[in-house]
Amino acid sequence: MQRIFEYSGTMDPMSDDTRVYIYDSTLRDGAQTHGVDFSAADKAAITRELDAIGFDYVEGGWPGANPTDDAFFRSLPETTRGRIAAFGMTRRAGRSADNDPGLQAVVRSGAPVVTLVGKSWDFQCEVALGIEPAENVRMIADSIAHAATVAEEVMFDAEHFFDGYKANPGFALDCIKAAHEAGARWVVLCDTNGGTLPHEVFDIVSEVVKVVPGTHVGIHCHNDTENAVANSLAAVRAGARQVQGTLNGLGERCGNANLITIIPTLMLKMGMTTGLTDTDLKGLTKLSRSLDARLNRVPSKEAAYVGERAFAHKGGLHVSAVAKDPKCYEHVDPDSIGNKRLILVSNQAGLSNILARFDEIGMEVDRKDPRLARLIELVKEREFQGYAYDGAWASFELLARRMLEDVPEYFKVDSFRVIDERRWNAKGQLITLSEAIAKLTVQGERNMTVAEGDGPVNALDACLRKLLLPYYPQLSDLRLVDFKVRILNPEAATAAVTRVTIESADGSGVRWTTVGVSENLIDASFEALSDSINFKLHRDGATV
Numbered sequence: 001m002q003r004i005f006e007y008s009g010t011m012d013p014m015s016d017d018t019r020v021y022i023y024d025s026t027l028r029d030g031a032q033t034h035g036v037d038f039s040a041a042d043k044a045a046i047t048r049e050l051d052a053i054g055f056d057y058v059e060g061g062w063p064g065a066n067p068t069d070d071a072f073f074r075s076l077p078e079t080t081r082g083r084i085a086a087f088g089m090t091r092r093a094g095r096s097a098d099n100d101p102g103l104q105a106v107v108r109s110g111a112p113v114v115t116l117v118g119k120s121w122d123f124q125c126e127v128a129l130g131i132e133p134a135e136n137v138r139m140i141a142d143s144i145a146h147a148a149t150v151a152e153e154v155m156f157d158a159e160h161f162f163d164g165y166k167a168n169p170g171f172a173l174d175c176i177k178a179a180h181e182a183g184a185r186w187v188v189l190c191d192t193n194g195g196t197l198p199h200e201v202f203d204i205v206s207e208v209v210k211v212v213p214g215t216h217v218g219i220h221c222h223n224d225t226e227n228a229v230a231n232s233l234a235a236v237r238a239g240a241r242q243v244q245g246t247l248n249g250l251g252e253r254c255g256n257a258n259l260i261t262i263i264p265t266l267m268l269k270m271g272m273t274t275g276l277t278d279t280d281l282k283g284l285t286k287l288s289r290s291l292d293a294r295l296n297r298v299p300s301k302e303a304a305y306v307g308e309r310a311f312a313h314k315g316g317l318h319v320s321a322v323a324k325d326p327k328c329y330e331h332v333d334p335d336s337i338g339n340k341r342l343i344l345v346s347n348q349a350g351l352s353n354i355l356a357r358f359d360e361i362g363m364e365v366d367r368k369d370p371r372l373a374r375l376i377e378l379v380k381e382r383e384f385q386g387y388a389y390d391g392a393w394a395s396f397e398l399l400a401r402r403m404l405e406d407v408p409e410y411f412k413v414d415s416f417r418v419i420d421e422r423r424w425n426a427k428g429q430l431i432t433l434s435e436a437i438a439k440l441t442v443q444g445e446r447n448m449t450v451a452e453g454d455g456p457v458n459a460l461d462a463c464l465r466k467l468l469l470p471y472y473p474q475l476s477d478l479r480l481v482d483f484k485v486r487i488l489n490p491e492a493a494t495a496a497v498t499r500v501t502i503e504s505a506d507g508s509g510v511r512w513t514t515v516g517v518s519e520n521l522i523d524a525s526f527e528a529l530s531d532s533i534n535f536k537l538h539r540d541g542a543t544v
């Protein structure tokens with residue numbers, strides 16, 4: 001695998017071990033995200049995905065807290081590479097560990113790993129729990145010692161550790177020492193409120209690893225200052241060897257540290273190893289998008305490493321250099337995390353963008369062809385009018401092919417008219433209906449037809465298909481999957497220029513996007529629709 005930049009800084013001399021353990025909390029802290037609600041089946045499926053790619057720990061949830069988590073722990077998925085953790089809190093004040101039903105539900109869930117959260121900030125002991133700090137230390141020690149008699153591996157999540165350390169370092173250290181001495185394999189330092197900055201994390205973790213060895217120290221950061229990833233990396237630099245986080249940064253409030261960013265950064269830039277192999281790393285883009293699909297979320301196009309735009313090149317200077325060597329404008333090889341490069345054509349384009357795009361679609365054009373300069377000029381002129389070709393690549397392809405190749409005229413529109421009607425029907429219901437009438441010349445024959453639709457574009461689409469299908473049966477599986485309207489100069493109010501972008505698909509699974517621009521919404525829609533039909537006919541090799 002190509003590693004463009006190796007990390008050249010020095011690691012803490014106390015921990016020359018480069019192995020970092022990855023602990024995923026998507027199913028627990030991620031489930032605390034506003035709007036996220038996993039079913040037990042979702043949890044099982046995500047666990048399998050995380051296990052398959054090589055995460056070390058999968059925190060499944062909190063046994064005893066809700067029926068979904070109970071159902072998940074009742075039939076734990078089998079894992080081969082990752083260990084499932086049950087999460088819960090230390091015993092309640094005034095109870096013994098083996099007489100605390102909440103703690104018992106966690107410890108006896110059947111999960112091989114138990115992670116217990118406890119306070120490490122004296123202020124929280126007084127305010128949130130209403131107990132003396134010394135009692136909190138006893139709660140931690142008792143609970144961890146008890147869990148260690150049942151579970152294969154026990155961890156302690158030191159809640160508010162960084163705020164606690166800043167307020168009273170002695171007490172914060174007493175809490176994690178108590179956990180470590182009671183048998184916790186890992187003590188995990190949590191930036192629960194997410195307000196700590198990277199230099200503070202580095203300094204504090206550097207002190208902690210003098211008390212508890214770095215190979216037993218983990219980090220759990222929240223993203224309230226957009227520093228969760230930076231803080232996690234700072235902790236690793238200072239010697240911590242377990243990183244907790246979630247897929248795509250899900251989590252309470254602003255989210256957790258995003259493991260999808262942290263893992264490639266550790267492996268490709270910091271010279272660290274994880275449970276993932278280089279081949280597993282290539283599955284990261286798919287893993288990230290699979291979670292979005294499950295949650296019915298649109299994947300973030302700008303996401304580092306895995307977003308659709310993470311390796312998209314638009315500026316002519318960039319594309320020209322990328323064509324010579326991608327390293328010029330790419331910090332890592334997109335293939336290393338299963339992503340791919342995207343070359344865009346727009347008003348920021350030069351000859352290199354156009355040639356790179358032609359290469360992708362298999363068009364062979366001599367770079368000295370004088371028509372290319374005219375094509376670039378035309379793209380820029382049309383973008384000035386409002387077209388946006390970086391999204392509508394099918395319209396660009398049609399424009400280029402029409403200029404450079406012999407694209408048949410599949411149909412000619414002689415005229416069209418759309419009528420909208422809004423009226424009360426016989427049942428007293430308000431209905432809107434649209435009717436389109438079009439006259440087209442197809443393969444030398446003049447045709448006219450009428451079609452109805454729910455709206456004007458729908459009626460026009462129906463009308464075109466009705467006329468064209470007898471000549472071009474391949475249009476039968478053409479579908480419009482998305483329709484977007486953007487007003488380009490809203491200050492002109494109802495006389496504004498409108499850009500319509502249409503996404504189409506057919507039975508082959510290919511999707512393509514076309515664009516139309518006009519002061520008239522129907523006209524802009526018609527142009528995008530017509531491009532879509534022409535693009536499909538040309539791609540399918542239709543003859544006239």
Ligand SMILES: CC(=O)SCCNC(=O)CCNC(=O)[C@H](O)C(C)(C)COP(=O)(O)OP(=O)(O)OC[C@H]1O[C@@H](n2cnc3c(N)ncnc32)[C@H](O)[C@@H]1OP(=O)(O)O
Nearest residue numbers: 062064065066089090091092093117118119128129159192
């Ligand atoms: C930082 C984090 O993200 S930690 C994870 C947070 N996640 C969640 O809270 C989600 C799951 N939680 C739940 O379903 C519920 O809160 C339960 C089942 C755990 C507890 O429910 P309840 O018994 O009704 O308590 P409730 O949620 O109202 O309050 C929490 C109680 O735990 C106590 N508590 C909080 N942290 C700890 C701790 N580390 N050790 C012992 N007790 C604690 C609080 O003092 C409070 O007790 P009180 O009501 O006597 O004051």
Ligand SMILES: CC(=O)C(=O)O
Nearest residue numbers: 117157159160190192
């Ligand atoms: C444990 C945890 O989620 C936190 O302290 O943020």
